[in-house]
Amino acid sequence: MYQFIIKEDTVLNNKEKNEQNQSAYIDQKKVGANVGFARIRRITGYLVGTLDRFNNAKRAEEKDRVKHGCS
């Protein structure tokens, strides 16, 4: 239901690549561009894997929620 595609955004030019050995190259490779955080919330009893699918009213409600103190 909530899968994330990990995109690589390697932006090293050829010259740089040539200067580096293979392991350093891998170290500097970056992952995670355009990957969002998963925010799981409960609405009306069911869980939802991401806020994107909330309708407008439910988004507003979620934003307003305050915590309940325990003491």
Place this chain on the structure above:
Amino acid sequence: MLTRYENVKMTAKPIRNTQKSNSVYVNETELMDIYKKLTFTAAQDEDIKRENANIDGDTAMGTMLKYGSEGSKFFIDHYVLPENIAQAHQNGDIHIHDKDFYMLTETCCQIDLIKLFKNGFSTGHGYLREPNSIESYSALACIAIQANQNEMHGGQSVPNFDYAMADGIKKTFRQEFWKFFRIYMQIKTYLEEIEIDAIQEKFEQKIVIIRLHLFQVYKEQFEEFLYLNVTQDILRDAFCFASQKAVKATERRTYQAMEAFVHNLNTMNSRAGAQVPFSSINYGTDTSEEGRMVIRNLLLATKAGLGNGETPIFPVQIFKVKEGINFNSKDKNYDLFKLAMETSASRFFPNFSFIDAPFNKKFYKKGDFQTEVAYMGCRTRVLENVYDPKRQTICGRGNLSFTTINLPRLALKAHGDIELFFKLLDKMIYLSFHQLLHRFHIQCRKKVRNYPFLMGQGIWIDSEKLAIDDEIAKILKHGTLTIGFIGLAETLKALIGVHHGESKAAQELGLKIISYMRQKTDEAAKRTKLNFSLIATPAEGLSGRFVLMDRKQYGVIAEVTDRDYYTNSFHIPVYYPIKAYKKIQLEAPYHSLTNGGHITYIELDGDVCKNMDAFETIIRYMKESGIGYGAINHPLDRDPVCGYVGVIDNECPRCGRKEGESVSIKKLNELREIYSNVPIYN
């Protein structure tokens, strides 16, 4: 009231003919406008495609479902509903839930897997024989939920999950026991296969439960086998070896089966592929070794999460709390109650239901799961039965349909006149009864044939007694016809200026309003011998619909129409600061009034939630206060890139990235030295 709608006829022409002659044409253009929206805009821009958060409105099947749904609503409005009812829905006095399914089916059902599995069953796409191991019990449970979901418009529930799976564990244990017994005998003795067979045959049907000391139980019967020249010692050792190994193997296989169960329910498709089945399971009270093994491993698998540690969205899990079974430290399943709370603190589920709440306890008979209250998915409760008071049981029953009354609208109309408010409420309740019966009589005309699984395989109570072309009217009467409400807080604000979190007088008035509604549903139930009930509406799609219309009509009124949603049922508003114990105290009395379902939530911050003493204090307080069903919410975020789980505000506390930013593999490699759950990239 009943006879008037005995025969619901559909006309070929629109029922509503009071409008101008071109009204149908105008309306059809409206429908086409909706179709255009569905076709040409993305879900993120179009609220109509996000009505239900668990359906992906951007997929082909999701859109196809919406075409069907919107077309069906149009048909129902114009050709089926009596005019006053169609108008009441359209103008937001009431909300007929799942109106698109008006002509088709019922909401939900509590499935008894024990009854279903006995002698096997057919899904309509093939026959499945009686399962013989915990793996097949788990797989068939998913299939049953999926098959039933495709025939109803609501969610599916298993009310006795621990009892049902326990049978599969017994069978698995037996397999494992004899496997290890044979291995031991083959290695340690010179017995022929055929002689071992004789021993197995003699005892096979007897080894039905998990016991570490089986030999003590069967000692005397072994004397028959003394002619085989095996000593008692060998037999005893074989039994010991086999039972110990079998217990371990069964435990391991149960864990894997429960893991698969949760995984399947989060990935399998239903309803033309647009959503996974809405499923819920209740458990916690089976104290047999097998039942305990189910509960323990299900909780452990839930706690571990899905493949990459994600939190499972389905099934909704409900742990049944009961004094003498699992509530106190001396109770047999107390360890599982503890584990349930730990799991809930990190995964939201399980929620907690309370059999000891007075309105639940009066049905309870020890050792009979049919009398243990179960809750479905979002909160639906079906237990009382006025149609057949001898069968106030859970299995095979469910909600037929429900309709919600817009309470704040009535308060706004009444302008602070409480007497007038009750008059308006009265009118609206009767309109809703009228509508529920109208729908019920349509449902009654359906035949077993229309529900090959639900009715054809005997899931619904007594459906096995009907022939395929029989009408289902009689057996549907075991289901509930339910009235719901939304926005009690806004209602009280509009009537007397304060809500029930703010003043004692408001709480008194709130209870008076909901008691009145309950009294009316009880009267209707008594009069019709149908199970009318009152629910604290879950209302996902509804929370914004009513308030938009009311704001248009009555303007922006502070804490009544100024937010984009009405507060859920009898809840204290989510924005109102209140202590947990106080919220529980104030909401508990509404649980006993809403016999069709209810839930109370407490919101905790992440740290309090990790404090298990605080967590347990809240759950115990719910039980002592007479809450029927409750859960604790807390922020649960996850960074899929570095694997962090917890609260994430703007940037991830572990890897430091903001949403959408990238992180170097080097950094992740460093993090992996500290944390075990950082994903590996190549």
